[in-house]
Amino acid sequence: MADADYESVLCVKPEVHVYRIPPRASNRGYRAADWQLDQPAWTGRLRVTSRGKMAFIKLEERSSGELFAQAPVEQFPGIAVESVVDSSRYFVICIEDGTGSVTPGRRAFIGVGFADRGDAFDFNVALQDHFKWVKQQAELAKQAQNPEQGPRLDLGFKEGQTIKINIANIKKKEGSTKPRPLSGTLNLLPPPPGAKVPVPSASPAQPATPTSTDLLLELGAPSPWAGPPAPSDMWGDFTKASGAAGGQQTTGWVQF
Incomplete structure (x- = not known):
């Protein structure tokens, strides 16, 4: 079933007065002072109802609930409901559909008034809230049919708008990013087979630094730290032979 x-x-108000009003004298609006306020034409109950987008102002008998007159309202404010210019408690409504003293197919304007200003305020707000809801439903239906025309989030910078970045905690790294060697170690190539590699003594207070002697180690040169190499038998015999040539005879060698 449709909505x-x-x-x-x-809205429901237990007491409302209905007045016969004279024709409007000018375009300035209706004045309640021109009505016979002490002699209402009818007194009963007022109900404001809604069906879909339409609102209805119903004047009913207080005892039986029988409908006296009805004013359909398509928009508010509009011709169906108008406020008077000299009071907030009185309104002019347009009744139709053959209700009350109106013949079928014709309309008539009557005045309604409330004894309490609070009742008049509630009547006015009830109509405003209904047509505000109708407007919202129309906008939602329009956006559903055309989603591209809906509101879009604008993330662009406006004219004169700036952005601030806090870089106080960012430290700029200077120099090479390569890891530094540990204290007391040398980044040298391994020595060739057979070479003796001295172990440099580096005190904890002063780290060892590469010298010219360390560079010679990479070429296989003997290190001066290891002391003179031990003489072999061949070099010892050669020394003895050289001494024999100077006049000292040494065993183990044959003189020619």
Whole structure:
């Protein structure tokens, strides 16, 4: 069943007065002072209902609930409901559909008034809230049919708008990013087979630094730290032979 088949009650006021009003004398609006306020034409109950987008002002008998007159309202403010220019408690409504003293197919304007200003305020707000809801529903339906025309999030910078970045905690790294060697170690190539590699003594207070002697180690040169190499038998015999040539005879060598 469609939502238009349901009727909801927006406002109920137990007492409202109905007045016969003279024709409007000018375009400035209706004045309640021109009515016979002490002699209402009818007194009863007022109900404001809604069915779909339409609102209805119903004047009913207080005892039986019989409908006296009804004013359909398509928009508010509009021709169906108008406020008077000299009071907030009185309104002019347009009744139709053959209700009350109106013949079928014709309309008539009557005045309604409330004894309490609070009742008049509630009547006015009930109509405003209903048509505000109708407007919101129309906008949602329009956006559903055309989603590209809906509101979009604008993330661009406006004219004169700036952005600030806090870089106080960012430290700039200077120099090479390569890891530094540990204290007391040398980044040298391994020595060739057979070479003796001295172990440099580096005190904890002063780290060892590469010298010219360390560079010679990479070429296989003997290190002066290891002391003179031990003489072999061949070099010892050669020394003895050289001494024999100077006049000292040494065993183990044959003189020619």
